[in-house]
Amino acid sequence: MSSPHKPVEAQQSHEFFLEVALNLAKSAAEVNEVPVGAVVVHEGGVIARGKNTREHEQNPLGHAELNALQDAAKKLKSWRLVGCTLYVTLEPCPMCLAACQQARVKKVVYGAKDEKGGALCLGFHVHLDPRTNHRFEVEWVPHAASSKILKDFFAQKRSEKKT
8 A cells, every 4th residue: 555645656666767767868859869868766756857958958968867966956955865866768977977976866777878978887986986975876777768769869860871
């Protein structure tokens, strides 16, 4: 039986929250942005959302993770996102993983690895570095749809270049 004080989402799985992030990735792709979406979960519910906006805003900081973290900070009225989990469709880059460290998130869950740009694949483990003042958990939860949307997006971009 669910608690009347917790949102319905509180009983959802990693898969559920990655699907919410995937919907944001899809909306990014519709406007020609790299399809990455992110949500911040606090006390079992989604409190913030972000998608890539680099092309639209011509802003190198327009990553889905940063947009979601900024939205969460506004909602919680604090830059300290203690107790929050960031779900993102693609492995965070070093900048975004460092932003999670700065924001004091509890955990990051991602659905697709990024061999060429992901912090963990590149060996940047800021989340575990004992020299930092905050450490947090990072978990890869393989999410086929998160990988597929990226592969399809870049395949389409390559085919457009050929024509």
